Amino acid sequence: MDTSKLKTSTGFRYENAFENAIEKFPTLARISSAATFGIPGLALTKVDEGLCECMTPQGICVAGPYVLITAYCNINKYREELEKHATKGGNPSKLEAAKNHPQHKSVIYVVDKESLEHIATVALPDCTHGGGISYDGTFVWVAKDNERKMSAVLFSELERVIHYGFGTVRYLSTVNVKCQASFTITYGDRMWVGNTFSRTTGTMVGFRVKNVLGIPRLVRDGEIEMPVLAQGAMLADIGDKTYLAISVSGGRVNPSTVYRYEVDMSKVEKGKVLKLEDCKDLGTLQLPPMMEEITIDPETRAVYTQFESASSPYADVEGNPCKSIVDRVCVSSLEDWFPEV
Numbered sequence: 003m004d005t006s007k008l009k010t011s012t013g014f015r016y017e018n019a020f021e022n023a024i025e026k027f028p029t030l031a032r033i034s035s036a037a038t039f040g041i042p043g044l045a046l047t048k049v050d051e052g053l054c055e056c057m058t059p060q061g062i063c064v065a066g067p068y069v070l071i072t073a074y075c076n077i078n079k080y081r082e083e084l085e086k087h088a089t090k091g092g093n094p095s096k097l098e099a100a101k102n103h104p105q106h107k108s109v110i111y112v113v114d115k116e117s118l119e120h121i122a123t124v125a126l127p128d129c130t131h132g133g134g135i136s137y138d139g140t141f142v143w144v145a146k147d148n149e150r151k152m153s154a155v156l157f158s159e160l161e162r163v164i165h166y167g168f169g170t171v172r173y174l175s176t177v178n179v180k181c182q183a184s185f186t187i188t189y190g191d192r193m194w195v196g197n198t199f200s201r202t203t204g205t206m207v208g209f210r211v212k213n214v215l216g217i218p219r220l221v222r223d224g225e226i227e228m229p230v231l232a233q234g235a236m237l238a239d240i241g242d243k244t245y246l247a248i249s250v251s252g253g254r255v256n257p258s259t260v261y262r263y264e265v266d267m268s269k270v271e272k273g274k275v276l277k278l279e280d281c282k283d284l285g286t287l288q289l290p291p292m293m294e295e296i297t298i299d300p301e302t303r304a305v306y307t308q309f310e311s312a313s314s315p316y317a318d319v320e321g322n323p324c325k326s327i328v329d330r331v332c333v334s335s336l337e338d339w340f341p342e343v
C-alpha cells in the first residue's frame with residue numbers, strides 16, 4: 003500500500019457521540035457555544051516518516067495566530083486494551099497491527115486560529131507524555147509529567163517548521179522543575195505548572211521566566227492548591243477580578259468536574275500555598291469524562307477545552323470504550339464558564 007499520500011486526519015471522528023454527550027451534559031453545549039473543531043490526528047497522524055493511529059491529545063494553548071495541541075503515541079495502552087478483549091473475539095487484525103506499531107515521537111498539532119483548520123503536524127524530539135503546553139510570548143513550554151521537567155521550544159523555530167508544513171522542533175532548554183509537571187498555563191507574568199496527583203491534593207506552581215542570553219531560567223514564585231486528579235486549569239480576569247477553573251477527571255466512566263473560584267491573586271506569594279478554601283467558591287460544572295486542558299486566548303479571550311476520550315485507546319476498542327466521547331475542541335467565551343459573575 004502506498005502510504006506516502008496519507009496525511010494527518012482532520013474533521014470529526016465521532017459526530018454522533020458528540021451529540022449524545024451534549025444531551026447528557028448540557029454544560030457541554032455552553033462551553034462549545036462559539037465553535038468546535040475536530041482534534042486533528044485522532045484516526046491517523048503522519049509523524050516523521052511513520053503513521054500513528056493512537057495519538058492521544060493532552061495539552062492545548064494559543065500562541066500568536068495558532069492553536070497548539072500536544073499528543074503522544076499511546077500504543078502501550080491501545081495494545082493492552084486490544085489484548086484484554088482478544089480472547090472474547092476482539093479484533094484480531096487491529097491487535098496484529100498494534101503489535102507491529104512502533105512507539106512514535108510526540109507531536110504538536112497546529113490549527114489556524116481564524117479558520118480553525120489544521121495547518122501542520124510538528125514532531126517533538128522525544129516521546130514525552132506532553133500533558134500540557136503553554137506560551138509565554140517567546141517560548142512554547144511542554145509539560146513532561148513524571149519526568150518532572152518542562153521543555154522550551156523557541157516560538158520562532160516552531161513557526162519556521164509550521165511554514166514548512168512538517169518537521170521536528172528542538173528543545174532549546176529542558177528545566178527540572180522539581181514538581182510533577184502535569185499541565186501548564188500562563189497567566190499574568192508567570193508560567194504555571196500543575197503539580198497534581200491521582201490520590202492526594204496538589205498545587206499549581208508559579209514560575210517567573212527569566213530570559214538569560216536567550217536561554218530561559220525559571221524562578222519559583224507562589225503556589226495555588228489543586229484538587230486530586232486535576233488535569234488542567236485556567237486563570238483569567240473578568241473586570242477587576244480573577245477567576246480560576248480547574249478540570250478534574252478520573253478515567254473513562256466518571257464525568258469530569260470543573261471547580262470554579264474567584265481568586266485574590268495578591269494573596270499568591272513566594273514560599274506560600276494559596277488554599278482553595280481561602281478562595282470564593284463558585285460551584286462546579288459537570289462535563290463528559292476525560293477532560294484535559296482548558297486555555298484562554300489572551301487576545302480574543304476565547305476559551306478552548308480539550309478532551310482525550312476520542313483517541314483510539316479509549317474510543318476504538320471493543321471492550322470498554324469511553325461512554326461519552328468528545329472528538330473536538332470546544333470554543334466559547336470566558337463568560338460561558340462564569341455566567342453568574
Ligand SMILES: [Zn+2]
Nearest residue numbers: 054055075106
Ligand atoms: Zn504511534
